[in-house]
Amino acid sequence: MTVRRALLLSLLALPAAAQRLAPLSDDSAESRALVARLREGGLVLFFRHADTAGEPCDRSFRIGDRAGQRNISPRGRAQAAAIGARMAALGIRIAEPVLAGPVFRARDTAELAFGATRVTVTDSLLADDYSAGRLDWVLAEHRRLFGERVAPGANRVLVGHRTPAIMVVGDTIAGRAFPEGAALVLAPRDPGFGLLGILEFAPVPEGGFHGCG
Numbered sequence: 001m002t003v004r005r006a007l008l009l010s011l012l013a014l015p016a017a018a019q020r021l022a023p024l025s026d027d028s029a030e031s032r033a034l035v036a037r038l039r040e041g042g043l044v045l046f047f048r049h050a051d052t053a054g055e056p057c058d059r060s061f062r063i064g065d066r067a068g069q070r071n072i073s074p075r076g077r078a079q080a081a082a083i084g085a086r087m088a089a090l091g092i093r094i095a096e097p098v099l100a101g102p103v104f105r106a107r108d109t110a111e112l113a114f115g116a117t118r119v120t121v122t123d124s125l126l127a128d129d130y131s132a133g134r135l136d137w138v139l140a141e142h143r144r145l146f147g148e149r150v151a152p153g154a155n156r157v158l159v160g161h162r163t164p165a166i167m168v169v170g171d172t173i174a175g176r177a178f179p180e181g182a183a184l185v186l187a188p189r190d191p192g193f194g195l196l197g198i199l200e201f202a203p204v205p206e207g208g209f210h211g212c213g
Contacts, residue, residue, distance in 0.1 A: 023182045023198040034185050034197050038092045041153040044146055044186040044193070047083070048162050049105040050112075051076035051180045051204045057212035061130055063102050070212060072105050075204055077112055079181045082202035084113035090201075094118070095154035099145065101125030101161065109181075110159040125160035128167070142168045146186050146193040169195055179208025 024031035037043065050072045060068025072080065087094070097120035100110035106127070110119045123134075124141035131138045142164050150156045165184060166174050173184065178198060185196040 023177065023179055023200045023203075025200050025203055030197065031199055034199055035090055035092065037196070038155055038185065039090075041093060041095075041155055042150045042188075043196070044150060044156045044158065044184075044188060045199075046146065046165060046184040046186060047109065047113075047157070047159045048165070048178055048180055048182055049076075049103075049159060050080040050083070050109040051207045052105055052210045053180075053204075053207050055210070057210075058129065063130060066104050069104050070210065072108050075207065076105075076180070077108070079202050079204050079207075080109045080112035083109075083181065084115075086201040087113075093154040094157050095150060098157045098159065099125060100159040101127060103127045103130055103161070106159045106161060110157075113159075114157065125158060126164075127161040128163045139164060139167055143192070147188050147191065149188050149190075173198065176209065179203070180210070181208065 024034070038045070052070050052072055055070050055073050058068065058070045062068055094114065096118050098110050098114045098118050099122050100107045100119050102121050102123060103126065106125060107119070107121055124138065124145060126134070126138045128135055128138065142160075145156065145158055146168065148156070162178050165178065169184065172195065178184070179200065181202060181204060182198050182200045184198055187194045187196055
């Protein structure tokens with residue numbers, strides 16, 4: 001069993017009390033408060049890539065090998081576009097560039113949601129199982145991007161993968177708390193960051209989780 005699979009199985013087995021956060025659609029009272037806070041700017045939105053249900057699992061684990069990667073599904077492509085449209089409709093401003101990991105499901109999500117010209121691809125947001133011997137650096141980069149101050153009026157937008165986020169944020173976002181296409185809302189602090197909640201701007205019915213190990 002790989003280290004990653006062992007980690008995921010242990011997180012999925014956590015008691016319900018440990019999984020105390022649930023994703024919010026943007027029309028609940030709690031999410032309306034988060035959206036209002038996002039309109040002020042100065043926060044970080046870390047998106048998990050869009051829906052991949054039904055797509056082949058990763059096989060090559062090589063950057064640039066689209067055929068060997070798990071890609072977003074057709075409804076994931078629609079979900080990504082809907083995320084960008086919904087954020088614009090809600091008046092949530094984005095600090096450019098949007099940063100995305102180089103695995104295609106993260107990169108495609110960012111480019112479909114926000115436009116390719118606004119996206120910069122960075123290894124800082126690599127998936128854990130693509131990071132080889134650089135996992136410690138990748139996690140340090142997640143912590144840096146989660147905690148660096150953002151100027152008021154806009155928000156830092158990152159698009160990446162669930163497992164590195166769980167490793168950095170903790171078990172409150174484990175299990176089924178952080179679906180594909182959802183976003184962690186993070187407040188940079190000195191030092192570190194705080195998790196304000198999880199938002200779904202464009203939830204996919206019966207979606208959010210793939211069947212890959």
